[in-house]
Amino acid sequence: MSATRATAHSPRPRSRSAVIDVASVTKTYAMGDVAVHALRGVSLRIERGDLVAVMGSSGSGKSTLMNILGCLDAPSRGRYLLDGVDVRAFDDDELADIRNRKIGFVFQSFNLVPRTRTLANVELPLAYAGVARGERRRRALAALETVGMGDRLEHLPSELSGGQQQRVAIARAIVTNPPLLLADEPTGNLDSHSTHDVLDLFSDLNASGRTIVLITHEPDVAARAKRVVRLADGRVVEDRRVAAVRARAPRERAA
Numbered sequence: 611m612s613a614t615r616a617t618a619h620s621p622r623p624r625s626r627s628a629v630i631d632v633a634s635v636t637k638t639y640a641m642g643d644v645a646v647h648a649l650r651g652v653s654l655r656i657e658r659g660d661l662v663a664v665m666g667s668s669g670s671g672k673s674t675l676m677n678i679l680g681c682l683d684a685p686s687r688g689r690y691l692l693d694g695v696d697v698r699a700f701d702d703d704e705l706a707d708i709r710n711r712k713i714g715f716v717f718q719s720f721n722l723v724p725r726t727r728t729l730a731n732v733e734l735p736l737a738y739a740g741v742a743r744g745e746r747r748r749r750a751l752a753a754l755e756t757v758g759m760g761d762r763l764e765h766l767p768s769e770l771s772g773g774q775q776q777r778v779a780i781a782r783a784i785v786t787n788p789p790l791l792l793a794d795e796p797t798g799n800l801d802s803h804s805t806h807d808v809l810d811l812f813s814d815l816n817a818s819g820r821t822i823v824l825i826t827h828e829p830d831v832a833a834r835a836k837r838v839v840r841l842a843d844g845r846v847v848e849d850r851r852v853a854a855v856r857a858r859a860p861r862e863r864a865a
């Protein structure tokens with residue numbers, strides 16, 4: 611197991627409450643002779659229990675930042691502590707391991723495994739983590755109950771609506787019980803009704819202690835966050851606290 615390795619890399623968290631601590635992070639892509647500066651020095655601390663919306667126009671660096679927060683990509687410069695752990699020196703195996711333990715991902719296009727039933731889709735991260743079959747099933751069922759999909763266990767993704775697929779994807783993201791959920795435009799492909807369902811779900815997950823960072827273009831979605839961070843041209847240009855970290859997320863006013 612990875613216990614020894616994890617201990618070696620995680621002495622004492624620098625700050626107990628920061629799940630994300632990014633300092634002066636830059637990301638530069640070399641495109642032939644041209645350097646594309648996707649991030650130009652981003653510093654961001656996100657406390658445990660926060661619900662943060664990241665906004666900004668297309669090309670402002672949102673996905674680049676999310677990929678770094680999710681340990682899917684490394685910064686060109688700067689430092690990133692995930693749950694107190696500096697991931698800079700990690701190799702690919704160690705990054706995969708910390709991703710699996712600490713982060714649940716939700717994507718705009720759901721990314722469920724095709725031709726695979728709901729229950730098996732949600733069990734997948736547990737299978738990677740080496741969890742035994744019975745325990746896998748029990749936890750996948752519980753996650754699916756949490757998202758209101760306990761009655762669609764045998765459906766294939768193609769037999770589910772977009773909103774239902776996204777709820778299954780959220781069940782898959784929370785089944786390992788990670789402290790951090792990262793979502794890149796999770797409601798981008800959903801109608802307003804499903805958007806509302808998914809946002810309620812995020813609010814509930816946040817209320818039960820999960821830290822959530824979601825990218826969105828939609829002001830309605832950002833209005834449900836506790837904090838709004840806006841990027842422009844690779845920099846943070848706005849960082850607005852909407853509700854206290856410990857408070858319940860703001861609800862949309864009833865129509």
Ligand SMILES: Nc1ncnc2c1ncn2[C@@H]1O[C@H](COP(=O)(O)OP(=O)(O)OP(=O)(O)O)[C@@H](O)[C@H]1O
Pocket residue numbers: 639640641646647648666667668669670671672673674675
């Ligand atoms: N792999 C890459 N190689 C080269 N340039 C990249 C790469 N990924 C992103 N970029 C560039 O970095 C900048 C930021 O891209 P990013 O995907 O982070 O934007 P975004 O804010 O997520 O936009 P959108 O809202 O359209 O998803 C853009 O100028 C983009 O062209």
Ligand SMILES: [Mg+2]
Pocket residue numbers: 672673674
């Ligand atoms: Mg993007």
